[in-house]
Amino acid sequence: MYKKRREQYLNKIESHSLSLFFSGKAPQRSNDQNYPFSVNRNFFYLTGIDQQNVCLLVAKGEKDAACYLFIEKVDPVKALWDGAGHTFEEAAKIADLELKDIKDITTLDQTISQLLSTSRRALFGSIEQIYLDLERQSNLSEPTIPIQYAQKLKELYPFIQTKTNQMILAELRMVKDQDEIEKVKRALAITQMGLNQIMFTLQPDKYEYQIQAEYNFVLNANRTIPSFDTIAASGKNATVLHYVENKDQIKNGDLILFDLGVEYEHYCSDITRVYPANGKFTKRQKEIYEVVLKANKETIKWLKPGVSVQEFFDYGKNILIEGAKQLGLIKEDAEINxxxxxxxxxxxxxxxxxxxxxxxxxxxxxxITIEPGLYIAEEGIGIRIEDDVVVTSKGCINLSKDIIKEVTDIEAFMTSKKNK
Incomplete structure (x- = not known):
């Protein structure tokens, strides 16, 4: 699997090049503590290795190519404190590399120097460019490891051109293989359990953070973490897209919007559901909900390969426009904004x-996610319904179809809990 991904990457890059991917390091939190380590996703996509201070080197000559993994040797003393990292043998097995291609991380600079030389150690001929996983964001608090390494390379080898390979990986990662889909399906199964727990425990007068805690309990019990900050937004709070304070008391008659997900083996789910706090939608809440649900379901039916992103956006938006007119919210299309x-x-x-x-x-x-919504601050109603789908030649497969979203199903579930 990882070997195939690296081959796909090699087919996209120019010859006479090196590519470097770093796993990253956990940032320092305090004098003797670091934040939890989160592996660089492009590195993980190509190797499957989830460990700090590891580097993948991809070399491509005119005819030959090779991949090398640079990793720390197991330190018996360090292992007593922080646990042992992967042995060379383990790393080779995970990444689908030969053992001879696993090297000590301390030899990375030396290996690059040899490959850039004009001696017999320049195994891939004249190297003209080096690809790095360079971040395009300008708001980073400090330069990333690839950016720092690019600066180092420019000083040592001014004749070498540095390039970013982020768009190459972005295009490769657009298409998911079966292993990736299975991991997202597992994330969704845990998400479903968490949402069922939410419906089971939801009631007026509780606080948003208390319901969030019920969701977190399910994730902890399944040894997973949220894929992003959970939104548990009741009443008017649901009209704020990134409301994450989750601090207010839930009132009787409120709807509460949950936008949440699970990270399973680094693959994410992202689901939004809306529930009535007392288990029953009002007539108006149901009318608005059904408009959003129609946009969600009709777009899932319609979406197919070859559609532009803008066409996708416009299709669902047009359904919302027509629904908003029927609800009496707008008269002109532009008012939907x-x-x-x-x-x-x-x-x-x-x-x-x-x-x-x-x-x-x-x-x-x-x-891809499909997540239409309507947010009516003056009525204290925010509704978004989000599913995760795979786009196939025969249409969309809704991976989250088992997470209930019909009004009757939600009310039936929430009514049944009262009888238990």
């Missing part, structure tokens, strides 16, 4: 908002 102010979905995978080339048509094998 008052009640719907986000895109219809995004790619999903190793990141919640996964990488991809959004200028390209949506490809077969894409994993």
């Amino acid at each position: 008052k009640y719907y102010y986000h895109s219809l979905g995004h790619y999903l995978g190793l990141d919640v908002h996964d990488v991809g080339n959004y200028s390209l048509p949506i490809p077969e094998g894409a994993l």
Whole structure:
């Protein structure tokens, strides 16, 4: 699997090049503590290795190519404190590499120097460029490891051109293989358990954070973590897209919007559901909910490979426009922006908002969210319904179809809990 992904990557890059991918390191939190380590997703995508201070080197000559993994040797003393990392043998097995291609991380600089030389150790001929996983964001608090290494390379080898390989990986990661889909399905199964627990415990007068705690309990019991900050937004709070304080008391008659997910082996789910706090939708709440549900379901039926991202966005938005007119919210199409102010979905995978080339048509094998919504602050109602789907040649497969979203199903579930 990882070997195939590296081969796909090699087919996309130029010859006479090296590529470097770093797993990263946990940032320092205090004098003697670090934040939890989160592996670089492009590195993980190509290796399956979840460990700090590891580097993948991909070399491509005119005719030959090779991949080397640089990793720390197991330190018996360090293992007593922090646990042992992967042995060379274990790393080779996970990454689908030969043992001879696993090297000590301390030899990385020396190996690059040899490959860039004009001696017999320049195994891949003249190297003209080095690809690095360079971040494009300008708001980083400090340079990433790839950016620091790029600066180092420019000083040592000014004749070498450095390039970013982020868009290459973004396009590769747009299409999911079966292993990736299975991991997302597992994340969704845990998400479903968490949402069932929410419905089972939800009631007026509780606080949003108390219901969030019920969800977190299910994740902890399954040794997983949230894929992003959970939104548990009751009443008017649900009209704020990124409300994460989750601090207010839930009132009788409120709807509460839950936007949440699970990270399972680094693959993410992203689901939004809306429930009535007292177990019963009002007539008005149901009318608005059904408009959003129609946009969700009709878009899932319609979406297919080859559709542009903008066409995808517009299709669901047009359904919301017609529904908002029927609800008496708007008269002109442009007025929808008052009640719907986000895109219809995004790619999903190793990141919640996964990488991809959004200028390209949506490809077969894409994993994407479909999440229409209406937010009516003056009525204290915010509704978003989000599912995770795989785009196939025969249409979408809704991976989250078992997470109930019909009004009758939600009310029946929440009524049944009262009888237990």
